[in-house]
Amino acid sequence: MATKTHKEPTDLVNQDWLGADQYYDAQNVEADSDNHLRVEGGEYYLSLDGVDDFLRPTNNVRDAISLSDFSISLLVRRNVLEEHCYVGMRKGGTTPYDSLMVRHNDQYSDIALFNTNGSQIGFNMSSELPLDEWKLLTITYSYSNGELKFYIDDSLDNSGSWESTQSHDINFSGSGTPFDIGRDSNFTRYFDGGLNKVRVYSRVLSAQEVSDLYNNISVSNTNLEAYYALNDGGGNTASDSSGNNEDATIYGGIWQIWSSEGYRITNPLSLDDIKSVESSEIIWSEASFGSLVPIMTDYTQPEGEVTYSTEDTEWGPRYAWKAFNRSASTLDDGWQAASTTGWVQYKFVSQVKVLRYTVQATGSSTHSPGRAPKDWTLEGSNDGTNYDTLDTQSGESFGAYDKKIYTVSTPGIYQYYRFNVTATGDGSDLNVGNIQYYSYDDDYSSFELFGNLTIYTAVTNNNTDLPSSWQEPTNGNSIPNISVGDDLTGKYLWVNSDLKKEDADYGPLLEWFEVQVSTAEEVAAMTASRRMRSRIF
Numbered sequence: 375m376a377t378k379t380h381k382e383p384t385d386l387v388n389q390d391w392l393g394a395d396q397y398y399d400a401q402n403v404e405a406d407s408d409n410h411l412r413v414e415g416g417e418y419y420l421s422l423d424g425v426d427d428f429l430r431p432t433n434n435v436r437d438a439i440s441l442s443d444f445s446i447s448l449l450v451r452r453n454v455l456e457e458h459c460y461v462g463m464r465k466g467g468t469t470p471y472d473s474l475m476v477r478h479n480d481q482y483s484d485i486a487l488f489n490t491n492g493s494q495i496g497f498n499m500s501s502e503l504p505l506d507e508w509k510l511l512t513i514t515y516s517y518s519n520g521e522l523k524f525y526i527d528d529s530l531d532n533s534g535s536w537e538s539t540q541s542h543d544i545n546f547s548g549s550g551t552p553f554d555i556g557r558d559s560n561f562t563r564y565f566d567g568g569l570n571k572v573r574v575y576s577r578v579l580s581a582q583e584v585s586d587l588y589n590n591i592s593v594s595n596t597n598l599e600a601y602y603a604l605n606d607g608g609g610n611t612a613s614d615s616s617g618n619n620e621d622a623t624i625y626g627g628i629w630q631i632w633s634s635e636g637y638r639i640t641n642p643l644s645l646d647d648i649k650s651v652e653s654s655e656i657i658w659s660e661a662s663f664g665s666l667v668p669i670m671t672d673y674t675q676p677e678g679e680v681t682y683s684t685e686d687t688e689w690g691p692r693y694a695w696k697a698f699n700r701s702a703s704t705l706d707d708g709w710q711a712a713s714t715t716g717w718v719q720y721k722f723v724s725q726v727k728v729l730r731y732t733v734q735a736t737g738s739s740t741h742s743p744g745r746a747p748k749d750w751t752l753e754g755s756n757d758g759t760n761y762d763t764l765d766t767q768s769g770e771s772f773g774a775y776d777k778k779i780y781t782v783s784t785p786g787i788y789q790y791y792r793f794n795v796t797a798t799g800d801g802s803d804l805n806v807g808n809i810q811y812y813s814y815d816d817d818y819s820s821f822e823l824f825g826n827l828t829i830y831t832a833v834t835n836n837n838t839d840l841p842s843s844w845q846e847p848t849n850g851n852s853i854p855n856i857s858v859g860d861d862l863t864g865k866y867l868w869v870n871s872d873l874k875k876e877d878a879d880y881g882p883l884l885e886w887f888e889v890q891v892s893t894a895e896e897v898a899a900m901t902a903s904r905r906m907r908s909r910i911f
Contacts, residue, residue, distance in 0.1 A: 424566025427626030428556035436553035451568035454737035459558035528585035642866035658887035665810035684712035702807030711804040717794040735772035736807035744800035746772035754788030
């Protein structure tokens with residue numbers, strides 16, 4: 375929720391750096407100990423590991439959708455390409471019956487519903503869900519007409535119906551039929567990714583209601599049997615928000631925070647007494663809560679240099695520079711050494727001080743855990759010959775696509791940073807998905823999303839009402855709301871730094887900005903009548 379901050383008199387703003395309390399309006403943002411602005415964590419979600427994590431609603435919820443209309447809706451974010459299951463219910467037996475599967479599978483239909491006699495409605499998704507994107511999946515079944523529908527986000531993806539002679543009965547009730555979210559009924563496929571906002575209805579949601587859920591518009595709670603918002607933030611119980619007290623049990627899983635969007639708006643800068651504008655300018659500099667290493671596309675592109683001990687490309691393009699390409703979906707997205715040990719090094723353009731770093735395994739559940747680093751040192755150098763040990767880790771383990779963050783034990787200022795692995799998980803040849811280095815001593819490991827920055831400006835007739843419209847300037851150019859010759863008597867200038875949520879780990883943030891508006895006389899005298907500057911972001 376937006377909060378008004380203390381307003382300083384205009385003459386204290388002019389010519390001075392803005393302090394943290396000199397912002398008129400802020401939403402969902404916070405400043406760290408160094409006054410660097412970041413988007414605050416928003417709601418929680420549940421992260422499942424693809425190995426043995428899942429969510430189990432109660433038998434009452436399962437029974438409510440037996441021999442009945444039903445709808446199941448869940449928000450998911452897929453981490454890996456391997457087969458896995460989103461929803462699983464099955465009474466058992468060699469031939470499945472009274473069961474539902476929603477999964478990614480190379481051998482069977484992605485969506486499969488079996489009736490009491492073992493007959494099946496089955497079809498595939500029109501396309502695989504993308505990695506690292508939140509998608510709303512909704513399954514609806516009409517008991518009366520025997521129609522099964524599957525939606526992705528707000529669009530019908532596929533559907534199927536029973537033949538006229540087939541029974542519409544699906545009875546999930548009874549022993550041996552667990553209702554699991556994130557695991558199939560054979561207990562062999564698990565979901566690797568994020569899970570949020572699970573709803574179970576004993577009625578058919580209309581296409582409009584599915585669209586409303588996707589657009590965060592309220593939907594009738596009629597026959598809502600359970601709603602697991604998965605915003606608990608801790609523990610192994612998922613609270614039921616439907617009012618039915620049907621709390622679900624969480625097996626494994628890690629609570630994570632996803633960020634929201636946010637903004638900060640400066641106090642308005644008075645432009646009074648500027649009768650005729652001669653020039654205006656806005657400039658800013660972006661800092662980064664993200665990695666100090668750019669997204670590498672080769673050993674020296676776009677900047678710096680990647681070197682390595684060995685490189686094994688026999689089974690795919692597993693080049694050393696891919697340890698810094700910020701992609702780790704498959705083995706080919708990472709670096710593979712030709713032995714169980716090895717090092718990869720990034721040489722910065724200039725010296726930097728690394729305070730934290732992340733290590734990520736690639737997204738192969740079959741190979742990544744054994745090939746991932748177990749023991750290593752992080753080393754720093756300023757000549758590429760003599761190295762200091764900055765951090766040591768031993769006995770570490772990784773699942774597929776796991777990312778872990780580490781604090782540098784003895785940080786210093788170096789140009790070369792070498793990640794030196796001395797053992798892997800099971801002695802297989804080394805494979806590393808991603809390594810990133812950070813200069814901020816804050817724990818961003820729970821922030822899955824971070825905002826990209828956009829600057830906006832506005833000019834108004836008073837200093838109390840927030841502007842109703844904004845314009846986007848170009849860095850280093852004139853302020854778009856102000857033209858040469860404008861009379862700015864009684865006008866006020868506002869600056870808005872807007873941090874929008876995007877599907878990226880971290881994005882650039884504003885380090886400082888400066889705006890300036892001058893008259894012809896002030897330009898000639900090389901003075902600035904109105905200037906606003908900030909470093910707090």
